[in-house]
Amino acid sequence: MLNILLLLLSIIVITTFGLNSLIFISLSAISTYFTGKYLEKHKNKPLLIFIIILNLLPLIFFRFTYLVNKFNILVPIGLSYYTLSVISYIVDVYKNETKSEKNILNYLLYVFYLPYIFIGPISRYKDVSKTMFTKKKFDITNTYKGLLRISWGFFKKYLIASRISLVISSITSNNLVGAYALLACILYSIELYSDFSGGIDMVIGVSNIFGIKLKENFNVPYISETIKEFWGRWHIALSSFLKDYVYIPLGGNRVSKIRNKINIIITFLVSGFWHGTTYILWGLFHGILVCTGNLFKTKNKYINIFITFILTSLLWSFFIWNTSFIEPLKMILSIFTHFNYITLFKNLTEINLTLFNIVVLILSILILTIYDLKQEKINNKISNLSPVLKTSLLCITVILVFTLGVYGIGFNHSEFIYSKF
Amino acid sequence: MKYLKVILTLTFFTIIFILLNILLKPKYMTDLVEGSMTNAFYKEDMVHDVIFIGDCEVYANFSPLEMYETSGITSYVRGNSQQLIWQSYYLLKETLKYETPEVVVFNVNSMRYSKPVSEAYNRLMIDNMKWSKEKIDLINASKTEEENFLSYVLPIMRYHSRITELTKEDFEYLFRTKKTTYNGFLINKNIKPYTSFPKERRLPTYEFQDIDYEYLDKIRTLLEEKGIRLVLIKAPSLYPYWYDEYETQIKEYASTYNIDYYNLKSIADSIGIDYETDTYDGGLHLNYYGAKKLSKYFGELLKKNYNLTDYRSDAKISEIYNKKLIEYKKALESD
Amino acid sequence: MNKKIIISILLLLVVSIGAIEVAVGFKGESNPKKEEEKDNSNSEYVLKINNLEIKLGSEFSREKYGTELEYSEIPSCAFEGLDKTYTYEYYEINTFEDNGKEKILSVYFLDPNITTTENVSLGDDLEKMTSTYGTNYEKNDNLYTYKKGKTSIEFIVENDTITSIEYKYVTD
Numbered sequence: 001m002l003n004i005l006l007l008l009l010s011i012i013v014i015t016t017f018g019l020n021s022l023i024f025i026s027l028s029a030i031s032t033y034f035t036g037k038y039l040e041k042h043k044n045k046p047l048l049i050f051i052i053i054l055n056l057l058p059l060i061f062f063r064f065t066y067l068v069n070k071f072n073i074l075v076p077i078g079l080s081y082y083t084l085s086v087i088s089y090i091v092d093v094y095k096n097e098t099k100s101e102k103n104i105l106n107y108l109l110y111v112f113y114l115p116y117i118f119i120g121p122i123s124r125y126k127d128v129s130k131t132m133f134t135k136k137k138f139d140i141t142n143t144y145k146g147l148l149r150i151s152w153g154f155f156k157k158y159l160i161a162s163r164i165s166l167v168i169s170s171i172t173s174n175n176l177v178g179a180y181a182l183l184a185c186i187l188y189s190i191e192l193y194s195d196f197s198g199g200i201d202m203v204i205g206v207s208n209i210f211g212i213k214l215k216e217n218f219n220v221p222y223i224s225e226t227i228k229e230f231w232g233r234w235h236i237a238l239s240s241f242l243k244d245y246v247y248i249p250l251g252g253n254r255v256s257k258i259r260n261k262i263n264i265i266i267t268f269l270v271s272g273f274w275h276g277t278t279y280i281l282w283g284l285f286h287g288i289l290v291c292t293g294n295l296f297k298t299k300n301k302y303i304n305i306f307i308t309f310i311l312t313s314l315l316w317s318f319f320i321w322n323t324s325f326i327e328p329l330k331m332i333l334s335i336f337t338h339f340n341y342i343t344l345f346k347n348l349t350e351i352n353l354t355l356f357n358i359v360v361l362i363l364s365i366l367i368l369t370i371y372d373l374k375q376e377k378i379n380n381k382i383s384n385l386s387p388v389l390k391t392s393l394l395c396i397t398v399i400l401v402f403t404l405g406v407y408g409i410g411f412n413h414s415e416f417i418y419s420k421f
Numbered sequence: 422m423k424y425l426k427v428i429l430t431l432t433f434f435t436i437i438f439i440l441l442n443i444l445l446k447p448k449y450m451t452d453l454v455e456g457s458m459t460n461a462f463y464k465e466d467m468v469h470d471v472i473f474i475g476d477c478e479v480y481a482n483f484s485p486l487e488m489y490e491t492s493g494i495t496s497y498v499r500g501n502s503q504q505l506i507w508q509s510y511y512l513l514k515e516t517l518k519y520e521t522p523e524v525v526v527f528n529v530n531s532m533r534y535s536k537p538v539s540e541a542y543n544r545l546m547i548d549n550m551k552w553s554k555e556k557i558d559l560i561n562a563s564k565t566e567e568e569n570f571l572s573y574v575l576p577i578m579r580y581h582s583r584i585t586e587l588t589k590e591d592f593e594y595l596f597r598t599k600k601t602t603y604n605g606f607l608i609n610k611n612i613k614p615y616t617s618f619p620k621e622r623r624l625p626t627y628e629f630q631d632i633d634y635e636y637l638d639k640i641r642t643l644l645e646e647k648g649i650r651l652v653l654i655k656a657p658s659l660y661p662y663w664y665d666e667y668e669t670q671i672k673e674y675a676s677t678y679n680i681d682y683y684n685l686k687s688i689a690d691s692i693g694i695d696y697e698t699d700t701y702d703g704g705l706h707l708n709y710y711g712a713k714k715l716s717k718y719f720g721e722l723l724k725k726n727y728n729l730t731d732y733r734s735d736a737k738i739s740e741i742y743n744k745k746l747i748e749y750k751k752a753l754e755s756d
Numbered sequence: 757m758n759k760k761i762i763i764s765i766l767l768l769l770v771v772s773i774g775a776i777e778v779a780v781g782f783k784g785e786s787n788p789k790k791e792e793e794k795d796n797s798n799s800e801y802v803l804k805i806n807n808l809e810i811k812l813g814s815e816f817s818r819e820k821y822g823t824e825l826e827y828s829e830i831p832s833c834a835f836e837g838l839d840k841t842y843t844y845e846y847y848e849i850n851t852f853e854d855n856g857k858e859k860i861l862s863v864y865f866l867d868p869n870i871t872t873t874e875n876v877s878l879g880d881d882l883e884k885m886t887s888t889y890g891t892n893y894e895k896n897d898n899l900y901t902y903k904k905g906k907t908s909i910e911f912i913v914e915n916d917t918i919t920s921i922e923y924k925y926v927t928d
Contacts, residue, residue: 354585356585387423387426387427388426388427388430391427391430391431391434392430392434395430395431395434395438396434398438399434399437399438399441402438402441402575402577402578402581403441403445403577403581403584404581404584405581407578408572408578408579408581409540409567409568409572409579453835455833476833477833481833502833502835503832503833541835616827616828617826617827617828617843618828618830618841619828619830619841619843619848619850619864620843620848620864620866622864622920623912623914623919623920624898624912625896625897625898625899625912626897626898626899660830702831703828703829705830705831705833706833
């Protein structure tokens with residue numbers, strides 16, 4: 001019953017983003033539902049490929065902004081996420097890794113499920129089906145867990161990410177370069193992580209309340225010692241999707257060394273393309289860095305972490321100045337040619353880094369870091385707290401978000417970065 | 422027992438949250454006192470024969486206490502900065518829940534606006550209004566695209582950035598207010614003579630929009646139902662320009678519905694208003710000296726034309742008003 | 757083997773379309789950029805009167821625009837901050853405050869002696885306006901607005917005659 005309500009709610013909300021969103025998602029869902037059923041019994045490869053291409057077409061089409069502008073249609077909401085979800089389902093059914101879903105309502109819920117349609121995580125049918133379609137019971141432990149997780153997501157989003165976005169937008173809108181570009185890249189690393197993982201926290205939190213288990217999407221990415229490790233810890237849903245459905249089918253590492261490197265680069269190009277056409281170069285650079293393997297690795301763990309962090313930060317420039325291919329490169333170059341650090345430190349307030357903002361940022365990033373590094377311990381402690389203390393923790397977080405969060409009139413309110421992909 | 426504890430915890434934090442909301446909302450007591458006008462009315466302990474509604478052209482130009490002193494009539498100004506016509510309507514509706522005056526005077530200047538102008542003005546007017554159906558309707562009619570309703574329920578959503586700007590005022594007036602206006606009149610004794618205004622511009626249209634007529638009709642019928650006289654005025658002001666086309670339309674409306682309309686702007690000279698001394702901003706609004714002259718003139722006019730009672734001989738009311746007058750005079754001297 | 761070929765074809769399709777887009781995208785992105793560097797007038801309206809260039813949104817100074825004939829300030833009720841108007845012989849310049857700097861908000865024509873950069877003046881007819889600026893305007897009552905970037909030109913046309921011309925800057 002609750003499942004049907006969830007489905008209805010999802011459909012209603014999706015429809016508010018335009019009827020075409022609903023039509024595109026429905027077409028995807030229905031086409032894969034029926035072919036899934038058929039493919040389970042009849043292994044028909046051409047049909048599988050046809051249906052994959054059919055579902056990829058909208059994704060490809062809407063990646064080309066000039067085409068979209070030309071035809072003047074709205075991009076369906078959640079396109080990047082549900083497309084990959086349905087493809088993983090149909091491939092898994094074909095490979096007998098999972099059984100096809102018999103109940104169309106269940107399958108629709110899998111595709112339409114509101115919490116993850118906006119920013120993922122990209123879900124696999126074989127993972128979520130275990131908990132998604134069972135009868136829901138109210139469970140106080142799960143509810144507390146979910147609510148705390150949601151409030152933590154809000155904390156990351158509104159105290160950290162939105163605050164940093166104020167700084168970055170004042171840097172980009174004034175075309176500041178050099179030291180400012182470096183600062184923007186470093187801060188953006190933190191912003192994107194807080195924003196994206198904060199959103200995922202909310203999705204996982206809501207799902208917790210309904211007793212639906214989703215996979216984690218991040219595993220403390222910025223303590224990676226190499227770029228390769230980074231991709232095992234960052235946006236795990238996308239990386240593992242690409243690994244399972246692109247990299248391994250291409251031959252993975254069971255081929256010649258050169259072929260393997262090409263496979264890696266192709267995989268990252270696809271990743272770049274999934275984000276949008278202006279991100280292809282970003283994908284290429286990551287691909288190359290993964291291919292170089294341990295080239296930048298030293299014996300010192302902390303130096304490795306630092307180097308990896310700086311490399312990923314510099315490459316986020318493709319996300320910051322995402323309007324063209326050249327701009328990010330220009331900006332990275334300017335870091336090495338414009339030494340305006342003194343101007344930067346003298347004019348911190350001009351880029352919204354007031355003393356108050358700096359203090360709040362440092363404290364909240366500190367909390368984030370401590371939590372991330374000691375996650376298991378802290379989670380254990382929290383789950384053992386009494387209901388009164390859990391409620392208090394929840395209330396304190398909510399009040400902190402309302403009071404110190406950056407949102408509403410007077411601030412540049414921004415949507416989740418990863419909901420636009 | 423377990424649940425009781427949780428409920429107590431929740432209550433505790435809710436109280437903290439409410440306190441934070443009160444703390445962060447501007448107090449409008451020493452700075453931007455224009456934000457304290459709507460709620461000042463709730464402290465008023467008596468009824469009035471005349472209610473003024475309109476924008477800054479009423480709260481700066483008409484002083485009820487001057488009118489009492491010279492003609493004995495009782496009145497109150499329910500005006501706010503940039504009060505648009507739908508705002509005037511809902512504020513009037515709220516006022517009529519508290520009292521039924523003989524005459525309502527509406528300043529027609531806001532007929533020229535057909536869209537919410539600015540979020541900041543909405544806040545000044547609405548922040549301190551008591552919750553009622555009128556307030557809900559008022560918010561819905563007034564809010565600009567960027568605003569949301571919830572931020573009026575939870576002011577923290579609008580004002581949380583003030584956390585770094587809190588002053589002594591915010592703590593001093595956390596739970597109390599002080600007198601900022603006198604029967605809705607805001608004293609301003611500054612003098613800034615008229616110099617010049619930009620040239621009169623051509624407008625895309627001179628016709629009042631449907632929405633303005635809609636609310637003017639609403640005001641008219643609301644008052645008709647209650648048997649209250651509606652009087653239209655155009656207050657003296659040199660800018661923004663009051664176009665002839667505007668004047669014609671108002672006159673037409675007034676004659677269609679048999680309403681009295683006084684253009685006080687056109688007779689400002691004969692009232693004795695001198696834009697060299699009687700304005701605090703070069704001619705947009707009158708200062709105290711201008712308001713004194715205008716109030717004397719208009720108070721007498723109201724009393725004569727609408728047979729209003731002279732309360733100066735009424736023991737009970739004159740006692741209250743004499744007290745008010747002493748406070749008012751004191752404020753005038755200290756200003 | 758078969759599987760690999762098919763997936764390769766698929767990927768090739770995606771990547772090659774991507775590559776095309778890269779190529780097109782490069783062009784698409786770099787063209788307007790170049791134009792912007794060359795000449796701002798393609799993306800924004802700039803008013804030129806004789807030899808004086810009045811750029812909307814740029815800083816106002818008396819040194820550049822001369823001493824006005826008349827100056828007026830219009831305070832808004834309740835809030836600080838003034839709309840300042842400088843009246844010259846043939847036009848008015850209105851300014852706004854931005855980060856402590858006084859910048860040009862709008863230029864309003866007072867006299868048929870001056871024309872827009874594209875040679876339209878007060879008193880011209882509607883046809884002159886549409887033949888110069890096209891028909892891609894927004895119309896509100898008698899007001900015709902042409903937008904370009906953060907700038908616009910507004911004409912008021914009454915009885916087929918242009919009675920008001922104003923260059924405006926959009927502040928955010």
